[in-house]
Amino acid sequence: xxxLVPLLDRLTVTAGxxxxxSSLLVVLGVVLAVTGRYGVAVPAFLLTFMTPVSxxxxxxxxxxxxxxxxxxAKPFRLVSGLDDAVVAGSRVSVPLDGRWLVVRxxxxxxxxxxxxxxxxxxxxxxxxxxxxxxxxxxxxxxxxKGSKPLAAEPVTPGRMLTLQRRLLSSYYxxxxxxxxVAAGFSIWVAVDLPDRRSLLVPELxxxxxxxxxxxxxxxxxxxxxxxxxxxxxWTELAVISGPASVNLFGMVTxxxxxxxxxxxxxxxxxxxxxxxxxxxIAATGxxxxxxMPVAGKAAKxxxxxxxxxxxxxxxx
Numbered sequence: 520x521x522x523l524v525p526l527l528d529r530l531t532v533t534a535g536x537x538x539x540x541s542s543l544l545v546v547l548g549v550v551l552a553v554t555g556r557y558g559v560a561v562p563a564f565l566l567t568f569m570t571p572v573s574x575x576x577x578x579x580x581x582x583x584x585x586x587x588x589x590x591x592a593k594p595f596r597l598v599s600g601l602d603d604a605v606v607a608g609s610r611v612s613v614p615l616d617g618r619w620l621v622v623r624x625x626x627x628x629x630x631x632x633x634x635x636x637x638x639x640x641x642x643x644x645x646x647x648x649x650x651x652x653x654x655x656x657x658x659x660x661x662x663x664k665g666s667k668p669l670a671a672e673p674v675t676p677g678r679m680l681t682l683q684r685r686l687l688s689s690y691y692x693x694x695x696x697x698x699x700v701a702a703g704f705s706i707w708v709a710v711d712l713p714d715r716r717s718l719l720v721p722e723l724x725x726x727x728x729x730x731x732x733x734x735x736x737x738x739x740x741x742x743x744x745x746x747x748x749x750x751x752x753w754t755e756l757a758v759i760s761g762p763a764s765v766n767l768f769g770m771v772t773x774x775x776x777x778x779x780x781x782x783x784x785x786x787x788x789x790x791x792x793x794x795x796x797x798x799x800i801a802a803t804g805x806x807x808x809x810x811m812p813v814a815g816k817a818a819k820x821x822x823x824x825x826x827x828x829x830x831x832x833x834x835x
Contacts, residue, residue: 612662
């Protein structure tokens with residue numbers, strides 16, 4: 520998988536840089552807590568937010584991207600059938616070489632796995648067909664307790680889209696919670712600062728107001744995204760694409776030329792959300808758009824039957 524190596528390299532650099540920068544802010548929080556110059560709220564804010572960020576991204580580098588990068592030159596192994604696979608909540612247990620590979624999957628990927636009944640495995644890492652983002656599982660001697668058979672169940676495009684939107688809705692709700700906590704901390708810091716004439720006081724008040732507005736916006740978006748989606752109508756386009764590129768945040772972008780149903784030849788740009796979408800276009804030369812594409816406007820695209828969705832834009 521040619522795009523996997525540069526993707527992992529970029530993700531490793533990004534996660535490592537984020538872990539290092541957030542660790543510095545944690546150290547700064549400790550120093551401020553010891554000196555007491557900026558009160559209690561500022562160091563508490565830094566320690567509360569930056570400590571989990573540092574630990575999370577450090578874990579991604581040490582237990583995720585770096586080990587996967589070392590195995591990237593080896594071929595993946597196709598495991599198909601999955602007749603004995605079982606599921607308990609979000610965890611799927613797959614029998615493999617006398618043991619059980621236990622993987623945690625969100626609802627869209629579980630639906631795809633139940634329909635397609637296959638995945639690619641390399642050590643403890645695995646990929647679903649059409650998904651280039653590797654995930655890590657764990658080998659165990661037994662499946663998860665309370666597991667039930669993973670029944671083969673076809674997934675319609677409408678159901679897959681609904682599951683994907685509900686997953687995004689949960690992310691928006693999480694973001695709303697984070698911004699609400701940030702608003703609370705901003706107010707606390709503004710009140711707790713010893714120097715009441717500091718320029719930080721009005722700036723923190725503005726930050727708190729912006730965080731509250733962001734909380735409301737994210738919560739409303741989450742409610743809208745959680746609504747069931749009607750069965751989508753796909754428009755398939757042939758795309759002559761150039762090479763895919765990976766940005767600092769691991770997003771894969773690809774540009775190409777296509778002909779719209781009205782006969783206009785336009786440039787299409789895909790990327791910025793799901794790397795699998797851009798990689799799929801580059802690999803297959805096909806693009807599936809929800810609804811009727813229009814030149815000069817953005818649209819939602821995906822791959823029918825796969826948990827792959829993202830924005831595309833058509834321009835002259």
